[in-house]
Every structure is written in structure tokens, then in C-alpha cells.
Amino acid sequence: MASEILLITNKTDALETSLDIVAEYVTKNYGVKINTASDLGMDRNGNQIFARFSPHKMIIEICNGLDEHRKRFTIAHEIGHVILHGSFLINPVSEIDLSINNFNDYILDEDAIKRTEIQANIFAAHLLMPKRIFLIKAVETAVSLDYKPKGDYLIYIDEQPCNLNNFIILTRQLSFIFNVSRQAIEYHLKSFEGLIKDDRKYNWRYN
Numbered sequence: 001m002a003s004e005i006l007l008i009t010n011k012t013d014a015l016e017t018s019l020d021i022v023a024e025y026v027t028k029n030y031g032v033k034i035n036t037a038s039d040l041g042m043d044r045n046g047n048q049i050f051a052r053f054s055p056h057k058m059i060i061e062i063c064n065g066l067d068e069h070r071k072r073f074t075i076a077h078e079i080g081h082v083i084l085h086g087s088f089l090i091n092p093v094s095e096i097d098l099s100i101n102n103f104n105d106y107i108l109d110e111d112a113i114k115r116t117e118i119q120a121n122i123f124a125a126h127l128l129m130p131k132r133i134f135l136i137k138a139v140e141t142a143v144s145l146d147y148k149p150k151g152d153y154l155i156y157i158d159e160q161p162c163n164l165n166n167f168i169i170l171t172r173q174l175s176f177i178f179n180v181s182r183q184a185i186e187y188h189l190k191s192f193e194g195l196i197k198d199d200r201k202y203n204w205r206y207n
């Protein structure tokens with residue numbers, strides 16, 4: 001789905017996905033506008049809301065305090081909701097829902113909400129880091145850093161400083177190319193089988 005949108009909207013040679021062009025496409029074809037908002041308030045758990053898609057108002061609101069990477073991923077994620085779940089969210093109420101949920105705020109149960117969130121994240125990752133070009137750039141960069149394949153894997157990380165440093169450089173370069181966070185790069189690298197083996201004992205934190 002994300003690749004179809006890219007084919008239609010990517011009119012330049014730039015590797016970074018232009019979210020302006022994608023947003024234009026979404027407004028034109030789905031009638032959904034994207035606005036920045038100063039404050040979207042808190043969610044039920046008291047966490048600040050960064051973005052919101054309101055299907056009935058046909059609007060995506062993005063909190064304007066986000067850094068560039070987070071903003072891009074958040075917009076792509078919300079566009080994922082529009083394209084993957086829009087029609088369902090606009091009209092989610094069936095007779096069964098009504099009898100079970102008794103007009104609760106959320107017609108979707110928690111598992112369903114989790115699934116839609118995961119789907120929107122996968123959509124966003126593929127919109128911002130299109131598979132083919134991402135793999136080409138990942139392999140090119142790994143080769144330029146003199147990565148030697150280890151077993152079945154092209155990229156190997158463990159606690160050794162040289163391997164850690166190489167991985168930092170690799171994720172930094174890819175983060176620069178695709179204009180997403182290094183964390184998003186790492187998740188995406190790991191979503192492809194056989195590309196990366198992470199033997200680090202401790203969770204590596206981004207700062």
C-alpha cells in the first residue's frame with residue numbers, strides 16, 4: 001500500500017520521501033487535511049498527544065513541538081490510519097458493535113487498537129524507507145564500511161567497539177539519507193530477515 005502511494009507521489013529523484021507531496025495526495029484523494037496544532041491535550045493515561053486523526057472532521061492534527069524525525073514519522077503514521085483504516089473509522093458502528101459496546105467511546109477493543117497501531121507503524125516505515133531503495137542503500141553503506149558478512153547475516157552487532165561504531169555510522173548515514181531517526185532505521189533494518197544480527201546483551205539507547 002505504501003509503495004503504491006510512493007509510485008504516485010514520488011516525482012523527484014530524492015531518496016527522502018516528500019511528505020508534502022504525499023499530504024497533497026491524501027487531501028486530494030481522501031479529503032483529509034493535515035494541520036499543525038499547538039496543543040492536543042493529554043490522553044487517558046495522562047500522556048501528551050502528539051497527533052490525532054479525526055475521521056469525522058477529516059483532519060489530521062500534528063503537535064507542532066515535535067522534532068523533524070518524530071514529526072515525519074508521526075505524519076506518515078497518521079496517513080497510514082487514513083489509508084488503511086479511514087473508511088472503517090468513519091463508519092465503525094455495526095449492530096453487533098452497538099449491542100456489545102453500548103456506545104462506548106472506543107468501538108474497537110484494545111487488541112484491535114494495538115493492531116491498527118502496528119499496521120500504521122509498518123505503513124509509515126515503508127512510506128519513509130521504501131524497501132527496494134532502503135535495502136540497496138543499507139547494503140551499499142555496509143559495504144563501504146567494510147562489513148564482512150557473518151554467517152547468514154550482512155551486518156553483525158555485538159559489544160565490541162569496532163562493531164558498535166560501525167553500526168552507529170551505518171544508522172547515522174541511513175538516517176541522513178531517509179530523514180528518519182536512527183531508531184526507525186534500526187527497527188526497519190531488523191524487519192528484513194537475514195540482514196542484521198544483534199548480539200548486544202544490553203539495550204542500546206538512542207540519545
Ligand SMILES: [Zn+2]
Nearest residue numbers: 077081117120
Ligand atoms: Zn496511531
